[in-house]
Amino acid sequence: MATTKILVVDDEEDLCEILKFNLETDGYEVDTAFSAEEALKKDLTSYNLLLLDVMMGEISGFKMANILKKNEATTHIPIIFLTAKDTENDLLTGFNLGADDYISKPFSIREVLARVKAVVRRTEKKPVGKENELLQYETLALDVKRIKATVGNEEIPLTKKEFEILKLLLENKGSVFSRDEILSRIWKEEVYVLDRTIDVNITRLRKKIGPYGKNIVTRLGFGYCFEN
Structure with missing residues (x-):
């Protein structure tokens, strides 16, 4: 190593x-x-x-x-x-x-x-390959290749932005992302996107992933992270 x-x-x-x-x-x-x-x-x-x-x-x-x-x-x-x-x-x-x-x-x-x-x-850098095609935390899973989110055996219908936010947080568990960082990574060059847009998407995402909604933690004044 x-x-x-x-x-x-x-x-x-x-x-x-x-x-x-x-x-x-x-x-x-x-x-x-x-x-x-x-x-x-x-x-x-x-x-x-x-x-x-x-x-x-x-x-x-x-x-x-x-x-x-x-x-x-x-x-x-x-x-x-x-x-x-x-x-x-x-x-x-x-x-x-x-x-x-x-x-x-x-x-x-x-x-x-x-x-x-x-x-x-x-x-630390994650290995590139099939291992990165599936992001998982307990029974919450994101199949990045098939663009599919599941909790247990139940598929969760996420919008494109919700999927990308959850992917970002799961790939970087424990890391705090500010609203500006999330906007720049997920919305990129799109204009007229408000900070409130992030909050709305996070709120919907928490509801959709059920028991794992509590793992998406708000760091007041800093942003959001996914915690174990």
């Missing part, structure tokens, strides 16, 4: 070295950068995860994340923000930029290691 490669970007050099030591002890391959400018000179496509400080120099962590998410080659790289800022607005900014997690300073190394492990497990 290939080693997970992590880049730690923080202008506190001592903290970078502490994180590097502990992450490497946990089995990861780790590089460090002491500014966003330095990090952006690296081949970022080679990393499986970025630990990114928010409060840095001219290019902040938020600004760097925005750059990465707009680049097709790096948009998929998971990001965990490390920051002393922990207001609701800062959290929203981070998650709206596509962050996978947000750790407030001061933090314990054990917390960082646990969160890194969770994000790596959640975002």
Whole structure:
């Protein structure tokens, strides 16, 4: 199995070295950068995860994340923000930029290691092939090839958008998707689509999948996710 490669970007050099030591002890391959400018000179496509400080120099962590998410080659790289800022607005900014997690300073190394492990497990690439043609959680199943949803032996009549939303959530169990993210992934270039459209589709979807409706969880202020 290939080693997970992590880049730690923080202008506190001592903290970078502490994180590097502990992450490497946990089995990861780790590089460090002491500014966003330095990090952006690296081949970022080679990393499986970025630990990114928010409060840095001219290019902040938020600004760097925005750059990465707009680049097709790096948009998929998971990001965990490390920051002393922990207001609701800062959290929203981070998650709206596509962050996978947000750790407030001061933090314990054990917390960082646990969160890194969770994000790596959640975002690791799935094998391509027939295994991806069927998405399943207990007796809830999505046959992606046949465009068919079932609960037990009963077929569930989902609209195209409901099917695509459920597919997105099941493929990324535990990941929170904001309304904007869902709109951009499911509705793509369609215009005049309101945030309320997402809520309506989620409400209908919850009713249709019966006992599994409770697994589609609302994270107030952040978005939706499918939880075990």
